[in-house]
Amino acid sequence: MCGIVGAVSQRNIVPILIQGLQRLEYRGYDSCGVAVHQGGGLRRTRSTSRVAELDAQVAQEGVEGLIGIAHTRWATHGVPAVHNAHPHFSHGPGTDAKSARAGRIALVHNGIIENHDELRDELKGRGYEFLSQTDTEVIAHLVDSLYDGDLFAAVEAALPRLKGAYAIAVFCQDEPQRVVGAREGSPLVLGVGQGENFLASDAMALAGVTDQIIYLEEGDAVDLQQGKYWITARGEGGARVRVERPVKTVNAHSGAAELGPYRHYMQKEIFEQPRAIADTLEGIETITPDLFGEGAAEVFSQIDKVLILACGTSSYSGLTAKYWLESIAKIPCAVEIASxxxxxxxxxxxxxxxxxxxxxxxxxxxxxxxxxxxxxxMEHTLTVCNVGTSAMVRECKLAFITHAGAEIGVASTKAFTTQLVALFLLTLVLAKQRGSIPETGLEAGLRNLRHLPAAVQSVLALEPQIIAWAELFTPKQNALFLGRGRHYPIALEGALKLKEISYIHAEAYPAGELKHGPLALVDASMPVVTVAPNDQLLEKLKSNMQEVRARGGELFVFADADTRIENEPGVHVIRMPEHYGALSPILHVVPLQMLAYHTACARGTDVDKPRNLAKSVTVE
Known part of the structure; x- marks a missing residue:
């Protein structure tokens, strides 16, 4: 969500800014823009189209410069429109707000300023004109009001006035040699080059430009010039103090990965899951606490319960893990929506x-x-994450880095299945630590994990049958998903995928809850997707399916081969290649991903960039 790129160089930086935005497109956005110092003043171009259109617009208008900032915006304040797109200019007393070169401060911002109304009223009273509905424009005017010949000092003075979350990049008409950045609650990195320096919200934006990255910490401000930079942090009593931050070599993935034979990144990433799982398991020979970092054995010996914090798809991986942790490791587990x-x-x-x-x-x-x-x-912290250089990894004592690779599609697929692999490994480690599983059980668990890539590959072969189902879903407006036990979270994930990218309203329930309300919705127009593994709850699930059929509902069942659920009028069955015990949720989620994908394709939606959604949700 929202992408920032900034640069100070001795060469025209517009191509770098545009390339950076293109590498951040996967995060989701509804508008974009670029601003540079050109001809002695500020020059900008903004668009509500894609970055490719912005690139063409910039070329047509001859926008170029040695310093500049660029942004992709995901709306929080104000509708998607050019006047709300970043970068924003200051419009102080005496400036012509309607001029393309108006103002002396240009600024981009990720995050939310919670006290923007209060600041807006103050600045209006001082003669500042607001042309947008955004909270961001408030920051530009505030910095301008504090400017007295030193941009860095003005930004430092503005920061204590801002309440909320922000990452900003700003430059000034009067100082054509510097760009200033600051962060609080939203990520921002500094890229160190040869005689040039960069800012970005994600190191991926700077792939191919520099691999020397500094991860700015909470409250940091940074002053970038061509051959130098410095960073300040909050000191005692609110004073700013100069600090050093380590420079790391980061080989960031480029978001411009080739699609190859696939129509969309989401389809590509669904089919990359066998490789992603194999890469995540690579080098794991034994079940040991060291898989989760140095000191994990000591941490695990001191805990007697688990609390999982996550949002969206990640929360469903946590709900699945709750079943594993309590049934296998015999440790109490709570799962909380982080927000x-x-x-x-x-x-x-x-x-x-x-x-x-x-x-x-x-x-x-x-x-x-x-x-x-x-x-x-609660200081015993562990993260399961796909980005080893992220804030989450830096904030936690322990970490397991999945190796899903760059995930471009907004709707998560391979990140989810590799999260499940990591959480199953955690289950085995805690079970071993607590003595709740025999050595033969550990060996079997690791053996089954290693077989997962081949098992998932077999599930992917079901795609032609799922495409046929997708045609039946195309005219639908609503759908129910049912699961029981550890497959209930998988039903939740299937419903989320369908609503995210096809815009069909979908809800998931534990199948046993049908009679407690959802059954009122069931009729001939309501498809009911059922996850039906051959486990101890199968017979109960069959009874729930009969409740649907008795009300005229149409069932779409992903069934293990030996469940004895047959195709008949009103009951469509796709047979899974094999039953996989505790790891069955990982197999059963894959056809649900494909069903959502092909339904969205049939409905003609923007699969990789669904409306109103962003890949990385960096604001509350």
Missing amino acids: EYRYRESVPDPKTLVVTISQSGETADTLAALKHARSLG
């Missing part, structure tokens, strides 16, 4: 292992929930 956990009164326990799950490692709600848990005295 809710930090705002309710809970009962902290210092013997809790706090596990955060995030694809990007920058999810704002999950980071905030982690900090809240730590503030309550």
